Amino acid sequence: MTGVRVEIVRSACAGYANCLDVAPEIFDLDEHDVAVVSAGEFPAEQRQLLEDAAHRCPAKAIIVTDAD
Amino acid sequence: MTDSVDPLMVDPDNGIISREIFVSQDVFDTELEQIFARAWLFIGHESQIPEPGDFFNSRMGTESVLLTRDSEGEIHVLLNSCRHRGMKVCRYDEGNTHDFVCPYHGWSYSTDGTLVSVAGELFGVPHYRAGYDRKLDRSQWGLIPTAQMVNHHGLIFATWDPDTPSFDEYTGGFRFWLDNLAANTAGERGRVKALRGVQKWRIKANWKFVSENFLGDNYHGPTSHSSVDAVGLGPGGKEAPTRHGDNKKPRSIGSTSFFDLGHGGVTTAGYAWGYPEFEDENMTTYFQQRWQQREQRLEAEDRPIGGLGPSTMFPSMSLHAGAFPRALIVAHPVGPTETEVWRWFLVDDDLPEDIESWLRRWYLRYSGPAGLVEQDDMENWDYATDASTGTIARRYPYNYQLGLGMASPSEVLDDAVESSYLMTEENARNYYRRWAALMSGASWAEIDQARGGK
Ligand code: SF4
Ligand code: FES
Ligand SMILES: [Fe+2]
Secondary structure (H helix, E strand, O other): OOOEEEEEOOOOOOOOOHHHHHOOOOEEEOOOOOEEEOOOEEOHHHHHHHHHHHHOOOOOOEEEEEOO | OOOOOOHHHEEHHHOEEOOHHHHOHHHHHHHHHHHHOOOOEEEEEHHHOOOOOEEEEEEEOOEEEEEEEOOOOOEEEEEOOOOOOOOOOOOOOEEEOOEEEOOOOOOEEEOOOOOOOOOOEEEEOOOOOOOOOOOOOHHHOOOOEOOEEEEEOOEEEEEOOOOOOOHHHHHHHHHHHHHHHHEOOOOOEOOEEEOOOOEEEEEOOOHHHHHHHHHHOOOOHHHHOHHHHHHOOOOOHHHOOOOOOOOOOOOOOOEEEOOOOOOEEEEOOOOOOOOOOOOOHHHHHHHHHHHHHHHHHHHHOOOOOOOOOEEEEOOOEEEEOOOOOOEEEEEEEEEOOEEEEEEEEEEEOOOOHHHHHHHHHHHHHHOOOOOHHHHHHHHHHHHHHHOOOOOOHHHOOEEOOOOOOOOEEOOOOOOOEEEOOOOOOHHHHHHHHHHHHHHOOOOHHHHHHOOOOO
């Protein structure tokens, strides 16, 4: 199984912080109140969690893709 | 705004009604409070939101509401106004989404049951951590839902008032008219769909002119619509000189009025307004068969055969419950002398394509802003409103004495009276009786106590 890549569209993120509720160990907010992720790539087991975070982002700022 | 109106403005017993109720801003404001915030109002047809996430931007009184279907398939009606600063959260006529993100500051409301516990709940606000320190209680700031909602065989209704009597009680025997609207030409309820595209337009008339016209005004037809009958606009074309193509039927079709409830209809519960004779014989045969199936089904289900003509459900939804046409119109108040009218056309959900397309074209030629029959009516409503706004005109009331004292209890319905002669203002008198009861500011319990019929 390939890993998962997570990307934040910084211009879209509005600091809803919903992603922090889902995965506080992965998402945080920086000094501009824009989300940051703890790593660029995650193991496949965390795909569900990451997709859930993306689904709960009102700004659709979280993009989850396969790592190549 | 005044809390209630002078009861002397409306005197149904003597058939006298003040023009003030059609032109006064004060009366209009009271109507919003006492009628539109309390009555059951039509929201839309279920076929407009078939899939989870579908929404239709509707209206109750002067306010925008969202008819939505959540991810579990449940239907909701939500006030389309952001809880933050009131922005119209959704500005599209219809579409599909699981969240409505407010265009002003970005508050996000969801109808996805996996994200929120109740549809319309506030699901996210920008800068929730940095700005609100995560302390904003999102469960308290969702879109406002209506107090009651009902799906009557696909017709969706709602009310803001938790105390409003149940939909069944509120509609009474008028439900048979609604059943016909919701049924296909073979009489199966829930087997119609709305033709895509609700027509919306504004007229310079008081909203009650629209309701009253369909409620039972058989009186205006020969005068107002003689030109459309003359050109042969009906399904039968030039040879069948009425707009409904019903020239083979006797004209004495009566009229029904629900005295305590305010609803009313042209024709009676016992009178089946037959299918027309079409120019195209295949269509005549097709509908003849469907009509026979309808008769058998209704008899088996112990439903009255009639209740098909134009009618109005108090306060502002009017309908043609038969198929020729089968349409409904809602008169949304804008101001005392301005109304936004919305028209839906309903057809059997299993019609052969050519027949559906014929009906679509005929409906459009009949009703709606471009419909020839509707244009006759709009002309009357606009000019009547305009000519009633003057200082002198306002001193003189309207006359509603047609058929006064000539109605008798229905043999089919226990909450209605019928007028055997089709031209009467009995329906309007009772409509304004209901109007006055609500406008008095009386509670539903008090209104219920005063019931008993006249
Ligand atoms: S949920 Fe979306 S918008 Fe909100 S902080 Fe996370 S990435 Fe940004
Ligand atoms: S008005 Fe809707 S977020 Fe401010
Ligand atoms: Fe008319």
